[in-house]
Amino acid sequence: MKKSIYAALLATSFLVGCASAETPVAETPTEAATTQAETTEASGETEAANDEKADFKNDPIDLKIGVVGSVYDELWAPAVDSLKDEGINLEVVQFTDYVTPNNALANGEIDLNAFQHQIYLAKEIEQYDYKIQAIGNTFIIPLNVYSDKIKSIDELKDGDTIAVPNDLTNEGRALKVLAAAGVITLKDNDNFNPTLDDIEENPKNITIQELAANTIPSTLPDVTAAVVNGNYALDFGLKTEDAVYKDSVLDEEKYWNLIAARTEDLNDPRLAAAYDEVVKAFQSDATKKVFDETYGGYFINVGWDQDLLADYK
Numbered sequence: 001m002k003k004s005i006y007a008a009l010l011a012t013s014f015l016v017g018c019a020s021a022e023t024p025v026a027e028t029p030t031e032a033a034t035t036q037a038e039t040t041e042a043s044g045e046t047e048a049a050n051d052e053k054a055d056f057k058n059d060p061i062d063l064k065i066g067v068v069g070s071v072y073d074e075l076w077a078p079a080v081d082s083l084k085d086e087g088i089n090l091e092v093v094q095f096t097d098y099v100t101p102n103n104a105l106a107n108g109e110i111d112l113n114a115f116q117h118q119i120y121l122a123k124e125i126e127q128y129d130y131k132i133q134a135i136g137n138t139f140i141i142p143l144n145v146y147s148d149k150i151k152s153i154d155e156l157k158d159g160d161t162i163a164v165p166n167d168l169t170n171e172g173r174a175l176k177v178l179a180a181a182g183v184i185t186l187k188d189n190d191n192f193n194p195t196l197d198d199i200e201e202n203p204k205n206i207t208i209q210e211l212a213a214n215t216i217p218s219t220l221p222d223v224t225a226a227v228v229n230g231n232y233a234l235d236f237g238l239k240t241e242d243a244v245y246k247d248s249v250l251d252e253e254k255y256w257n258l259i260a261a262r263t264e265d266l267n268d269p270r271l272a273a274a275y276d277e278v279v280k281a282f283q284s285d286a287t288k289k290v291f292d293e294t295y296g297g298y299f300i301n302v303g304w305d306q307d308l309l310a311d312y313k
Helices: 029-058 071-085 100-106 118-128 168-180 213-219 230-235 263-267 269-282 285-294
Strands: 061-068 088-095 132-137 144-146 161-165 199-201 207-211 225-228 258-262
Touching: 029 269, 061 071, 061 100, 061 269, 071 088, 071 230, 071 269, 071 285, 088 100, 088 269, 100 118, 100 132, 100 258, 118 132, 118 168, 118 258, 132 263, 132 269, 144 168, 144 230, 161 168, 161 213, 168 207, 168 225, 207 213, 213 225, 213 230, 225 230, 258 263, 258 269, 263 269
Parallel strands: 061 088, 161 207, 161 225
Antiparallel strands: 132 258, 144 225
């Protein structure tokens, strides 16, 4: 269900106060002229806004959005189809790692990306000084533990090996998952994004092997278990019901996935309007149907009630 981004029209009527019932205060010529000018300007802005909204059908716009994992093709399919009807041609561009999409966005190779959660974007901005920002929330997906060798996390033995993503933010979340599963205990130091140095107890002397997230599913024959990012789990055919431990750390907003854009683009009214349509097209009943029916609720929509583009409308 789409909502027009220009639903709120500027008011063009003004009330004239009275000093008393007997002696109304008349507008001076200057005041009347000012009022007329303001009314004309407001009307012009409203007409321009409406023309801009309609312009996509008469003057289509082409956009590219970067993602990581083939599952995103299906997740974005309803939005891509609905946007075509509005004159917005959205191409989904696949990347194979988590490093490239933000660099590609910052360099103008793509217009948007949708592959990361909030804390990962914050770290990337801090490290590379990217001028990009979140424009809409999408979903959160579990970071489950999978294994070819055990059926339950309780079967771990002394000295077993668990693989975790080696990028800073996903590793921190993976360690929280292992802590929730009782494999390790983390220090009580309020570190939102823990590292290996934050492990306080490791009673089974589990070896935690840090690997690139996209390679972890292929290493399952070589490790006892692995914490696998949801999109890669799906790409490798790993089902939620096959997990030896299911992620329970799902309510922290900084782990919500998002759509990002270049900040400078948001100052262009036409681009900002197009991006707003992209966000709303994704945050739809059709997308949620894919979440629920195609992937059995594996994807959980979050933050769809937040308008991250409100300041640019």
